[in-house]
Amino acid sequence: MAGILTKLAFRNLWRQRRRTILTCLALAFGIYMVIILDSFVGGMTEMAGRNIVQLQTGDVQIQAHAYVDDPTDRSLDHVFAYSDFTDDLRQLDQVSAMTPRLSFAAELHNGMDDYHVRAMGVDPLTDPDVFTTQQYLAGQWLEPGQQQVVVGARVAQLLDLTVSDYVILLTRTANNAFQALDLEVVGILDTPHPEVNLAVYVPLDMAQTSLGLDQAITSLHMTVSGSAKSAYEAISSVVEQQNSTALGAYTWEQAAEDFMVMAQSSRAIHSMLLSMLILIAIVGVVNAILLGAMERTREIGVLKAMGMSEREVTQEFVTEAFGIGFVGSAAGVLLALLTNWFLVEYGINPYGDMDLGAGIPLRGHLYGVWNWTIIAGAFMVGILASVLAGIVPAIRAAGKSPIWALRQ
Amino acid sequence: MTMLELSNVTKIYAQGKVHVTALRDVDFRVDSGEFLSIAGPSGSGKTTLLNLIGCLDVPTKGSIVLEGQQLAERSKTQLAKIRRDHLGFVFQSYNLVPVLTAIENVSLPLELMRNMTKKAVRERAERTLTDVGLAEHLHHRPNELSGGQQQRVAIARALVKEPSLILADEPTANLDSETGEAILQLMWT
Ligand SMILES: Nc1ncnc2c1ncn2[C@@H]1O[C@H](COP(=O)(O)OP(=O)(O)OP(=O)(O)O)[C@@H](O)[C@H]1O
Ligand SMILES: [Mg+2]
Numbered sequence: 001m002a003g004i005l006t007k008l009a010f011r012n013l014w015r016q017r018r019r020t021i022l023t024c025l026a027l028a029f030g031i032y033m034v035i036i037l038d039s040f041v042g043g044m045t046e047m048a049g050r051n052i053v054q055l056q057t058g059d060v061q062i063q064a065h066a067y068v069d070d071p072t073d074r075s076l077d078h079v080f081a082y083s084d085f086t087d088d089l090r091q092l093d094q095v096s097a098m099t100p101r102l103s104f105a106a107e108l109h110n111g112m113d114d115y116h117v118r119a120m121g122v123d124p125l126t127d128p129d130v131f132t133t134q135q136y137l138a139g140q141w142l143e144p145g146q147q148q149v150v151v152g153a154r155v156a157q158l159l160d161l162t163v164s165d166y167v168i169l170l171t172r173t174a175n176n177a178f179q180a181l182d183l184e185v186v187g188i189l190d191t192p193h194p195e196v197n198l199a200v201y202v203p204l205d206m207a208q209t210s211l212g213l214d215q216a217i218t219s220l221h222m223t224v225s226g227s228a229k230s231a232y233e234a235i236s237s238v239v240e241q242q243n244s245t246a247l248g249a250y251t252w253e254q255a256a257e258d259f260m261v262m263a264q265s266s267r268a269i270h271s272m273l274l275s276m277l278i279l280i281a282i283v284g285v286v287n288a289i290l291l292g293a294m295e296r297t298r299e300i301g302v303l304k305a306m307g308m309s310e311r312e313v314t315q316e317f318v319t320e321a322f323g324i325g326f327v328g329s330a331a332g333v334l335l336a337l338l339t340n341w342f343l344v345e346y347g348i349n350p351y352g353d354m355d356l357g358a359g360i361p362l363r364g365h366l367y368g369v370w371n372w373t374i375i376a377g378a379f380m381v382g383i384l385a386s387v388l389a390g391i392v393p394a395i396r397a398a399g400k401s402p403i404w405a406l407r408q
Numbered sequence: 409m410t411m412l413e414l415s416n417v418t419k420i421y422a423q424g425k426v427h428v429t430a431l432r433d434v435d436f437r438v439d440s441g442e443f444l445s446i447a448g449p450s451g452s453g454k455t456t457l458l459n460l461i462g463c464l465d466v467p468t469k470g471s472i473v474l475e476g477q478q479l480a481e482r483s484k485t486q487l488a489k490i491r492r493d494h495l496g497f498v499f500q501s502y503n504l505v506p507v508l509t510a511i512e513n514v515s516l517p518l519e520l521m522r523n524m525t526k527k528a529v530r531e532r533a534e535r536t537l538t539d540v541g542l543a544e545h546l547h548h549r550p551n552e553l554s555g556g557q558q559q560r561v562a563i564a565r566a567l568v569k570e571p572s573l574i575l576a577d578e579p580t581a582n583l584d585s586e587t588g589e590a591i592l593q594l595m596w597t
Binding site: 003004007008011012014015298299301302303304305306307308309310311312401402403406 | 459462464465484485488489490491492493495497499503505506507508512515516517519520521565
């Protein structure tokens, strides 16, 4: 009966409980790391994605291909007049909000020091419809037409600025002439997106006038409702109807391509690390079965002399491997669930106030995510890997000759 | 009725270049119900002979017929089945399964046969252990039993499935003479 084999398997696991527990712990550790690291990567990706959408791109943006192809291009060579689009876009049900931005390179002076910044002309009235920037604002938001600036927290720190200070923003106009703007700092932005904290925001109309650009902008950002794909396609066709081959619609993923590549490669590194951990666990199972079979050579001989078939002996040892796999995986999953609950509810702050740099849109509290596919998958892989790892040593154990095993 | 017949059984162990002839041209017959002792000095081939009859090893030459079945040319699995259904072993060093209690050890051969209910297995095992005088020790593990008690469990384990043939290799060698006598007495009955 299968019952007796299971009984033997679990009694033998218990007999070698120290080894069993250690092997289970190794496996549990592997499983635990898979789940927790995945939760971190998931949380990081989700947070970075949210930061990009809410502070940098919106759901979909219209922009010159040239700026996307070369993200370091800060020239005004590819600006466009967006009034051509607005009526058509407003007619799309999918577009729920829309705001223009004008990005340009500038130097910010406080009278002593200066700092290169990305300056952004924003429409003070519609920008909050698409972006959540104002949530992170200390001081006042911009007013249209005013000589005002909202500076990122990092810029404020570097140039020692506080609200109501005056600064000079030095830039070049569309005709490449120098232009110096006297601006009052009305607000400071401390966001979870490091790049935003290195930027400064000015009223769009004031920027356009000062740069000699009339109505031109560098990007038009939209919030969409319903299916992101159909919204993106509808916006794309509006852009195509305008026959402006230089422009294109980009989803936030496309606009932030560098980041997505990074997120994916860090995922690949993790899965490699994790396969190695699982491998260590498999080594544990093989070790446990081989040692068990060696110590029980005589017992195996007795069982075979009593008529137990090689299949049944194999089955007994594979059941032990399953036991280790099940207990180890369950323990790993349980510990991971507890830890991850904490990560999802309270998060941790792994970087402190330090910026990661390299434009990684992450800062501040990091939260985990629940990825049930990975949790269930890790549990199943843990059991399956253990059982598979147990098969070969189990067959070897069952093949031992009973005469040799029983020699006195 | 002839239960076991050996003809011209020879066993040669080959160890590298050295060949040890453990048995040479052994012939004999055993009828069912017979009690047969094989005696000989150490190294004379007693264990070798029992291994051959017990389907644990195959002869170099000659034939063994057990209950009308020619043992040569049987697969490992078929030999395991013959051992399971027709043979009982008692070893010199008891060889009980240490993780099982006395009654579980005795139940094991019946459970391997898979043709009895749990209850029937239990009853038969309990009865057999009672027969060898161990009614008080059903739930003891081997390490909680004396050598003589362990050997009685081993005998019960061999007897419980009422096999055609019980093979006992020096079953009293590890016991004092008095306990040994009692064990032999048990096997007679
Ligand atoms: N697996 C083996 N390989 C090589 N030689 C063996 C093997 N088994 C037994 N022999 C040899 O065969 C001969 C018979 O051994 P066997 O164990 O059958 O003797 P025995 O009569 O049972 O002895 P004892 O009374 O000491 O148990 C011995 O010379 C032994 O060295
Ligand atoms: Mg011997």
